Amino acid sequence: MTIEEKEEKTQEKWEVQLRKGTLELVILAALQHRTLYGLELLKLLQSFKSAAITEGTLYPLLDRLKREGIVDAQWVQEGDVRPRKYYSLTTTGHHKLADLITLWRQSVFDIEFLLAHPGPDVLPVQGE
Amino acid sequence: MEQCDMIHQYLKELERYLARLEKAQAQEVLKEIESHIFDVLEQQQGSGQVVDAKAILQGFGEPRQLAFAYIAHITDGAPPPAGFKAIQKVKQGVTATLYYTMAAFGFSIAFALLFVAGAKIFMPDSVGAWSAGNGNSLAIGFFASPYPADQELLGAWFIPVAIFSALLVITLTRKVLRVLKNNM
Numbered sequence: 001m002t003i004e005e006k007e008e009k010t011q012e013k014w015e016v017q018l019r020k021g022t023l024e025l026v027i028l029a030a031l032q033h034r035t036l037y038g039l040e041l042l043k044l045l046q047s048f049k050s051a052a053i054t055e056g057t058l059y060p061l062l063d064r065l066k067r068e069g070i071v072d073a074q075w076v077q078e079g080d081v082r083p084r085k086y087y088s089l090t091t092t093g094h095h096k097l098a099d100l101i102t103l104w105r106q107s108v109f110d111i112e113f114l115l116a117h118p119g120p121d122v123l124p125v126q127g128e
Numbered sequence: 129m130e131q132c133d134m135i136h137q138y139l140k141e142l143e144r145y146l147a148r149l150e151k152a153q154a155q156e157v158l159k160e161i162e163s164h165i166f167d168v169l170e171q172q173q174g175s176g177q178v179v180d181a182k183a184i185l186q187g188f189g190e191p192r193q194l195a196f197a198y199i200a201h202i203t204d205g206a207p208p209p210a211g212f213k214a215i216q217k218v219k220q221g222v223t224a225t226l227y228y229t230m231a232a233f234g235f236s237i238a239f240a241l242l243f244v245a246g247a248k249i250f251m252p253d254s255v256g257a258w259s260a261g262n263g264n265s266l267a268i269g270f271f272a273s274p275y276p277a278d279q280e281l282l283g284a285w286f287i288p289v290a291i292f293s294a295l296l297v298i299t300l301t302r303k304v305l306r307v308l309k310n311n312m
Contacts, residue, residue, distance in 0.1 A: 038160060054187045054189070055189075056197070059164075060194070060198050063198055083163065085159075
C-alpha cells in the first residue's frame with residue numbers, strides 16, 4: 001500500500017465515522033416539519049454527499065427511532081399505488097432534534113474557532 | 129420473471145431471519161421493504177431504465193445482516209422502556225425455574241421408565257402394566273404383590289414399549305428445554 005492509498009483509507013474511515021455520528025441528526029433534520037416515506041427519505045439523503053447511506057442502514061435505523069418514540073410511522077395508500085409507510089417526528093423527536101442541533105452547532109463552533117486561530121498568537125500550538 | 133423470483137427469495141430468506149420478532153412486527157418490516165423494492169422497480173420501468181433487482185437488493189445487504197439490524201435490540205436487550213427491565217428479570221427467573229423443573233420432571237420420568245424396563249427383565253412377574261378397577265385406571269411399575277385378579281397387559285412387550293416411551297419423553301423434554309433456553 002502506498003502512502004497516498006493509506007491516507008485515502010484513513011480519510012475514508014473518518015468520513016464513515018463522521019457520517020455514522022451525524023446520521024441521526026441528518027434524518028431528524030430531513031423529517032423536520034416534513035412527512036416522508038422510506039424511499040423518498042433515502043433519495044433525499046443520497047442527494048447529499050455527506051449523507052449518502054444505503055437502504056440496509058436506513059430502514060433498521062428508522063425502526064429503532066420508531067421504537068424509541070422519536071418518529072411516528074403511518075401506512076398511507078394513495079390511489080392505486082401500493083401502501084407506503086410515512087415517517088414524521090413526534091414531540092419527543094422534535095425535542096431530540098433541538099438537543100442534537102445544540103450539540104452540533106457547539107461542535108462546529110469549536111472546530112471553526114480552532115481553525116480560525118492557527119497560532120502562534122491566541123492558542124498554544126503543540127509541537128512548536 | 130427472474131427478477132421477481134430473486135426478490136421473493138430475498139424476502140423469504142429475510143422473513144426466516146426475522147423469526148425472533150413478533151409475527152406482526154416481522155410482517156410490517158417485510159411489507160415496507162417489499163413496498164420499497166417494487167416502488168424502485170416500477171420507477172426504473174417507468175423511466176425506461178434497465179430493471180435491476182440485484183442492485184436494489186444489494187443496497188439492503190445480506191438478508192441475515194439486515195435482519196440482524198432489526199433484531200439487535202432483542203439480542204442485546206437494548207433500549208428497554210422504563211420499568212421493562214424488572215419484568216424481564218422476573219420473566220428470566222421464572223424461565224430458569226421452569227427450565228430446571230422441566231428438566232427434572234422429564235428426565236426422571238424417562239429414567240423411571242428405563243429402570244422399570246430393566247427390572248422387567250430380571251423380575252418379570254412383579255413388574256409390568258396392569259389394568260385396575262375394571263379398566264378405570266392403569267398401573268405401571270414395580271409391585272411386590274401384583275394387582276390381584278387383574279391381568280397384566282403387555283407381558284414381555286412391556287420392555288420395548290417402556291424403552292420407546294422413555295426415548296419419546298427424553299426427546300420431548302429436550303425439545304421443550306431448547307425452547308425454554310432460547311427464552312432465557
